[in-house]
Amino acid sequence: MILASGITKRFGRTEAVSEVSFQLGAGGSLALWGSNGAGKTTLIRCLLGVIRCRGRASIGGVDVRRHGRHARALVGYVPQELAFHDDARLGAAMMFFARLRGLPAGRAAESLDAVGLSGHERKRVRDLSGGMKQRLALAVALLSDPPLIILDEPTSNLDAAGRGEVVETLLRLRSAGKTLLFASHRPDEVVSLADRVLVMERGRLFRDTTPGELWPTTKPVQLVRLYLTMASEADAAEALREAGHAVHLNGHGLCVAVARDRKAEPIATLARRRIEVRDIEVLEDVQIPEAAR
Amino acid sequence: MSTAHAHAGPDTFPAAPSLLGGIGRFALREFRDALASKWFLLYTIAFTVLAVGVSFLSLSGIGSHGFAGFGRTAAGLLNLIMLVVPLMALTAGAGSIAGERERGTLLYLLAQPVSRTQVLLGKYLGLAIALVCSLCIGFGVSAGMLAWRTGGVGVGSYAMLVGLTALLALAMLSVGVLISVTSRRTAVATGAALFAWLTLVFLSDLGLMAGSVLFKLRVQEIFGLASANPLQSFKMAVIVSMNASLDVLGPVGAYASHTLGGALPLVLTASLVTWATVPLAAAVVLFARRGSV
Numbered sequence: 001m002i003l004a005s006g007i008t009k010r011f012g013r014t015e016a017v018s019e020v021s022f023q024l025g026a027g028g029s030l031a032l033w034g035s036n037g038a039g040k041t042t043l044i045r046c047l048l049g050v051i052r053c054r055g056r057a058s059i060g061g062v063d064v065r066r067h068g069r070h071a072r073a074l075v076g077y078v079p080q081e082l083a084f085h086d087d088a089r090l091g092a093a094m095m096f097f098a099r100l101r102g103l104p105a106g107r108a109a110e111s112l113d114a115v116g117l118s119g120h121e122r123k124r125v126r127d128l129s130g131g132m133k134q135r136l137a138l139a140v141a142l143l144s145d146p147p148l149i150i151l152d153e154p155t156s157n158l159d160a161a162g163r164g165e166v167v168e169t170l171l172r173l174r175s176a177g178k179t180l181l182f183a184s185h186r187p188d189e190v191v192s193l194a195d196r197v198l199v200m201e202r203g204r205l206f207r208d209t210t211p212g213e214l215w216p217t218t219k220p221v222q223l224v225r226l227y228l229t230m231a232s233e234a235d236a237a238e239a240l241r242e243a244g245h246a247v248h249l250n251g252h253g254l255c256v257a258v259a260r261d262r263k264a265e266p267i268a269t270l271a272r273r274r275i276e277v278r279d280i281e282v283l284e285d286v287q288i289p290e291a292a293r
Numbered sequence: 294m295s296t297a298h299a300h301a302g303p304d305t306f307p308a309a310p311s312l313l314g315g316i317g318r319f320a321l322r323e324f325r326d327a328l329a330s331k332w333f334l335l336y337t338i339a340f341t342v343l344a345v346g347v348s349f350l351s352l353s354g355i356g357s358h359g360f361a362g363f364g365r366t367a368a369g370l371l372n373l374i375m376l377v378v379p380l381m382a383l384t385a386g387a388g389s390i391a392g393e394r395e396r397g398t399l400l401y402l403l404a405q406p407v408s409r410t411q412v413l414l415g416k417y418l419g420l421a422i423a424l425v426c427s428l429c430i431g432f433g434v435s436a437g438m439l440a441w442r443t444g445g446v447g448v449g450s451y452a453m454l455v456g457l458t459a460l461l462a463l464a465m466l467s468v469g470v471l472i473s474v475t476s477r478r479t480a481v482a483t484g485a486a487l488f489a490w491l492t493l494v495f496l497s498d499l500g501l502m503a504g505s506v507l508f509k510l511r512v513q514e515i516f517g518l519a520s521a522n523p524l525q526s527f528k529m530a531v532i533v534s535m536n537a538s539l540d541v542l543g544p545v546g547a548y549a550s551h552t553l554g555g556a557l558p559l560v561l562t563a564s565l566v567t568w569a570t571v572p573l574a575a576a577v578v579l580f581a582r583r584g585s586v
Contacts, residue, residue: 072405083397083400087329099405100318
């Protein structure tokens with residue numbers, strides 16, 4: 001369904017994505033995992049053909065650069081946060097996107113119903129909660145029943161209930177045979193939804209693996225945030241990854257998913273590399289689902 | 294999917310809206326958004342009040358009371374149009390793409406099965422229709438009052454004025470859209486549009502006067518430079534359309550009347566058409582080639 005070969009994107013002197021190549025077959029589910037600034041969002045934008053890049057990408061055999069709008073007809077895209085005219089009413093927004101894809105008006109209503117937004121057609125986009133906006137984005141993405149859904153951190157702005165709803169919808173889509181490509185910061189989501197994980201760091205494809213290899217435990221894990229000096233963050237991330245930890249940098253420290261009874265392990269790893277940890281914060285429990293086994 | 298890059302042929306492309314269909318859908322949305330916006334209401338009210346005010350005052354200038362005929366009102370409106378219409382069109386165009394970019398909605402629109410050309414031309418068309426409607430309301434109210442008070446004397450000149458004003462609005466809208474495509478922020482685009490307005494309305498006249506004195510320009514050179522300014526082309530075209538000779542503009546006008554004769558209206562209209570098409574074409578090319586959102 002997706003074929004990417006040597007995707008490279010530079011912004012000035014910064015190489016946001018560097019020589020990324022991968023394939024994703026129809027019905028597969030692939031997670032992009034990496035720190036903020038690792039290049040996940042840029043890679044997604046390159047695959048959608050909304051920004052120009054070097055390399056080749058095709059969706060369903062359609063070249064994204066040469067025939068972008070035809071390639072995008074195969075894709076439903078869900079951004080991190082729905083950006084649409086705040087004044088627009090939900091029903092009118094859905095009608096616009098349905099017409100844009102040449103679909104009958106009834107399809108807009110069906111799609112809203114599928115994500116549980118029926119009855120909210122008169123609401124303005126600005127009056128929707130974060131969870132409802134994400135469900136609206138999903139409704140737009142599902143309008144034409146596309147074979148591929150691309151999601152860019154779809155749950156990052158949602159609370160636990162909102163996250164659960166979105167993950168449940170995506171699980172249904174996966175069962176229905178849709179191909180999923182998504183970026184996420186949450187181990188539980190990746191384990192629930194993905195059968196492959198591309199770990200990205202500094203624009204490069206660092207590792208092509210499975211959720212089971214990345215989190216080899218079925219015990220509950222905890223997200224631990226380590227506070228380091230800014231200069232040592234990149235070295236620390238590399239050292240922890242070499243030690244087999246799943247890590248991401250999020251601008252407020254370095255987040256590591258560790259087994260509940262092994263929280264000191266990352267600190268010991270960094271100590272061996274003489275990297276000082278200034279502080280530690282235990283964020284939340286994450287239950288790695290059975291799928292990880 | 295095989296490991297080699299296999300691309301679909303044109304006959305197997307998934308359905309995406311046709312070029313004109315996509316443009317039409319964006320135009321309709323832009324037009325509806327414009328109708329619901331404050332700028333449309335404000336400009337329409339301001340232009341209508343000024344047009345009616347000028348039509349009332351144009352006869353009082355020669356010692357009578359009440360409303361002037363269509364021909365005199367058209368002459369009276371000329372300077373008002375040259376100030377107000379470029380400002381309306383330039384600022385509306387400047388906000389078009391830069392506004393979507395700043396709100397983050399541009400990315401979401403471009404992730405749909407549409408091309409950048411469809412988005413840009415659709416927005417231009419929708420804004421153009423909204424602008425022309427706004428002008429027609431102002432001209433229409435003024436014309437209705439004039440017809441009621443004075444009959445239909447000089448209605449041809451007035452209709453010509455409406456047509457040329459619409460063309461001037463399209464030309465200035467094109468320049469505004471070009472500014473918008475090259476600006477990352479709405480405030481920058483609006484600032485550049487105001488500078489363009491100031492240049493076309495005031496600075497180019499002053500520059501032409503200074504240049505003609507300093508460089509001892511010949512009349513044909515002054516006419517060439519003047520007609521390169523869309524506002525001057527518009528002014529001369531309106532004067533010609535009122536069956537008046539350009540002799541009123543001095544030696545340059547006399548030169549243009551005598552040299553070009555019957556072709557003069559065509560030359561001036563062609564200048565406006567060029568301003569309406571060339572900046573728009575440049576905007577389409579720049580927007581399509583832009584590497585980022």
